[in-house]
Amino acid sequence: MNALKRIISKPVAAAIFGAATLAVPASLAVPEAPAVASTQANDLDRAVRALRAITTMRADFVQTDRAGNALRGELTLRNPGRIRFEYDGDTNMLVVSDGRALTLVDYDVSQVERWPISNSPLGALLDPDRDMRRYGTLQSSGSDNVISVLVRDPNRPEFGTITLIFQENANAPGGLQLASWVALDSQNTRTTVRLRNHRYGMSVPNSAFTYRDPRRSSRRPG
Structure with missing residues (x-):
């Protein structure tokens, strides 16, 4: 198993998967003027609405670890709670959520690992009970066309953090x-996922969020 596969076999990293979070700027660490606070609240509400407005989506992704190793593939999303990361090339893995748990399937070693959605940074994307308004903090993006939201549960630091990056697109x-997200687990494992070629509104069957269990196919007949 190569170094990147060892990284993404870690529980929180399987949430697509550790990346450096943006430090909270000093300007956000102190009380804001009412007009600034109102603008920030509005941007946070816009990000929440945009995320929840997605019924189905497909996009190409590039997943990069801290060392710059990259994996590519196609993401399929269906709200609420379902996602699939189909990897290209010889990366014989699959990451899928059925709305309840996130599952990492490694076909090379016939291994399956599962974690509750709420225990991973991807809970900010997939868990309908995760209130991004409550756990999200608007970050300085340096652009009027970009909204950046850092999501963390201060009472559960072991779940890591995720920073969601949105771009204006009519x-x-x-x-x-x-457009992308960066996740950081409690072991400081960082992963960045960038999306492109977004497509919306297609029909996505339940079968897209299932997987072939390699543990069954690898058993010898009794």
């Missing part, structure tokens, strides 16, 4: 397109 649900 063709995306809610007028904002999820």
Whole structure:
């Protein structure tokens, strides 16, 4: 198993998967003027609405670890709670959520690992009970066309953090397109996922969020 596969076999990293979170700027660490606070609240609400406005989506992704190793593939999302990461090339793995748990399937070693959605940074994307308004903090993006939201549960630091990056796009649900995210687990494992070629509104069957269990196919007949 190569170094990147060892990284993404870690529980929180399987949430697509550790990346450096943005430090909270000093300007956000102190009380804001009412007009600034109102603008920030509005941007946070816009990000929440845009995320929840997605019914189905497909996009190409590039997943990069701290060392710069990259994996590519296609993401399929269906709200609420379902996601699939189909990897290209010789990366014989699959990451899938059925709305309850996130599952990492490694076909090379016939291994399956599962974690509750709420225990991973991807809970901010997939868990309908995760209130991004409560756990999200608007970050300075340096651009009027970009909204950056850091999501963490201060009472559960072991779940890690995820920073969601949205870009203005009139063709995306809610007028904002999820462009990328960065996740950081409690062991400081970092992963960045960048999306492109977004497509929305297609029919996605339940079978897209299932998987072939390699543990069954690898057993010898009794």
